Amino acid sequence: MSTVTITAQDINKLRQATGAGMMDCRKALTETNGDFEAAIDWLRKQGQKVAAKRSDREAKEGVVIARTTADNKTGFIVTISCETDFVSKNADFVAFAQSIADAAVANNVKSAEELNEVSVNGSKVSDLINDKLASIGEKIGIARFERVEAPYVASYIHGAYRMGVLVGFNKEVGEAGKDIAMQIAAMNPVAVDADSVPADVVERERSIVVEQMKQDPKMAGKPDEMISKIAEGKLNAFFKESTLTAQAFVKDNSKSVGDYLKSVGPDVKVTEFKRVAVG
Numbered sequence: 001m002s003t004v005t006i007t008a009q010d011i012n013k014l015r016q017a018t019g020a021g022m023m024d025c026r027k028a029l030t031e032t033n034g035d036f037e038a039a040i041d042w043l044r045k046q047g048q049k050v051a052a053k054r055s056d057r058e059a060k061e062g063v064v065i066a067r068t069t070a071d072n073k074t075g076f077i078v079t080i081s082c083e084t085d086f087v088s089k090n091a092d093f094v095a096f097a098q099s100i101a102d103a104a105v106a107n108n109v110k111s112a113e114e115l116n117e118v119s120v121n122g123s124k125v126s127d128l129i130n131d132k133l134a135s136i137g138e139k140i141g142i143a144r145f146e147r148v149e150a151p152y153v154a155s156y157i158h159g160a161y162r163m164g165v166l167v168g169f170n171k172e173v174g175e176a177g178k179d180i181a182m183q184i185a186a187m188n189p190v191a192v193d194a195d196s197v198p199a200d201v202v203e204r205e206r207s208i209v210v211e212q213m214k215q216d217p218k219m220a221g222k223p224d225e226m227i228s229k230i231a232e233g234k235l236n237a238f239f240k241e242s243t244l245t246a247q248a249f250v251k252d253n254s255k256s257v258g259d260y261l262k263s264v265g266p267d268v269k270v271t272e273f274k275r276v277a278v279g
Contacts, residue, residue: 004034014039019130019141022113061088062143062278065101066155066164069108075153075166076104077276078115080129081143087136088278094161096132100125100142112145146274156181162278168271176264182250183257184275189244192270193258197243202235209234244270 006029014025014036020043032038062081068074080097087093100115103125109115116126123131125142133140150168154177157164165181173180191197209231213219219227240246245258252260261268 006030006034010034010036016141016143017139018043019126019133019139021116021124021126060279061085062140063088063094063097063161064144064157064164064276064278065097065161066157066166067101067105068153068155068166069105072152072154072172073149074105074108075148075155075168075274076101076109077144077146077155077164077166077274078104078142079144079164079276079278080140081278082136082140083138087138087140089160093132093136096128097161100128104145109145110147112142115142115145144276146276148272148274150271152177154178154181156185158182158185164276166274168273170267170269170271171265173264173268176261176268179251179260180244180257180270181273183247184244184273186250187244187247188275189247189273190242191244192272193243193245194239197239205238206231206235244273 006026010029011022011025014020014029015022017036018025018040020028024043024046025039028039028042029036032042060081061084062079064077064079066075066077068076078097078101080093080100082088082093099120103109103118103120104115107115107118109118116124116129118125120128129141146166148166148168150170152169152172154167154169154173155165156167156178163185165184167177167181167184169177169180190201210227213227213230245256245261247257249255249257249260255263261270
C-alpha cells in the first residue's frame with residue numbers, strides 16, 4: 001500500500017502522459033508508491049494501451065474546436081493535442097477532435113475529466129484517445145477544456161483550428177458575437193475591462209513600470225508622488241491596450257469595442273470570454 005500522498009497534480013500528470021483514466025492513474029500511483037515510471041509500467045501490465053515511455057515528449061501541436069449548444073447558451077472549447085503539425089493538419093485527426101467536441105456539447109460536460117468518461121458510439125472518449133494514440137504513434141490527449149455559460153454565447157475558430165474563442169453576453173447579439181470573438185482572437189485582451197483585470201496582473205504591471213522608471217536616469221531624484229502619478233498613467237495605457245472594451249475595434253479603429261457594443265444595444269455587455277491557442 002502507498003505510504004506517500006498522491007496529489008491531484010500527480011494524477012493529472014500521469015493522465016496527461018498516458019491517456020489513462022483518472023481513477024486508473026490514482027490506482028497505479030497508489031500501487032507503485034508514487035513512482036511515476038513504475039506507474040506507467042503498472043498501467044501497461046493491466047493491459048491498457050497507454051503512452052508508455054512518452055512522458056518526455058511534448059504535445060505542443062493540436063486542434064482547437066469551439067462549439068455552442070443549439071440555443072447558444074453554453075459554449076465549449078476542446079483542445080486535442082498531438083506532437084506534430086503533420087498530424088494536426090490531417091483531416092481524420094481534425095474529424096476525431098470534432099467528434100469529441102460534439103460529445104462535450106451533447107453531454108453538456110463540465111470538465112475534461114468528465115469528457116474522458118463520456119461514451120461515443122459505445123466507447124469512452126479516453127479509450128478512443130488511447131486507440132488513436134496507438135494508431136498514429138504520437139502522444140495525444142485532451143489538453144484544454146473550457147466552458148462558458150451566459151444568456152448568449154458566441155464561438156469562433158481562427159485559422160486551421162489553431163485557436164478557439166468563446167464569448168458570453170448578457171443578451172442575444174447575433175453577428176456581433178462573431179465580431180467580438182474575432183477581436184479577442186486578434187488582440188488577446190487580458191480581461192473584459194479594467195475592473196476585471198486580476199489584482200496580481202495589475203500589481204505585476206505596476207511593479208514593472210516602477211522598476212523601469214527607477215532605471216531611467218531622467219527620473220533620478222524625482223519625488224515618489226511624481227513617480228506614482230506617472231506609473232498610474234502608464235497603467236491606464238496598459239488597460240486601454242489590454243482590456244477588451246477599451247481596445248480599438250479591429251473592424252473600425254475610429255471606435256473602441258465598448259463603443260461598438262453600445263451601437264449593438266445600449267445595455268449589451270460581455271460577461272466573460274475564453275481564448276485558447278495551440279502551443
